[in-house]
Amino acid sequence: MRIDKFLKVSRILKRRSLANSACDSDKVFVNGKAVKPSHRVKEGDEVTIEFLSGKLTFIIKGLNEKASKEEASTLYEIVKD
Secondary structure (H helix, E strand, O other): EEHHHHHHHHOOOOOHHHHHHHHHOOOOOOOEEEEEOOOOOOOOEEEEEEEEEEEEEEOOOOOOOOOOOOOOHHEEEEEOO
């Protein structure tokens, strides 16, 4: 699954366009490397997103392109807030 789609489906970022611009601005890192929106992620990858107020680091636990609102929080585990 693409990183931009994962961020939207997991509801970490509200819109896919927001995920695209975060990736294009080098604010999204997968396993320590800045990635573009088309980067493919897999279970076990560590993702870090830089916000103005700090960083969010999480590990991908599952990939489900059609996750419901209730299932969204099961797709990742927060490591650092």
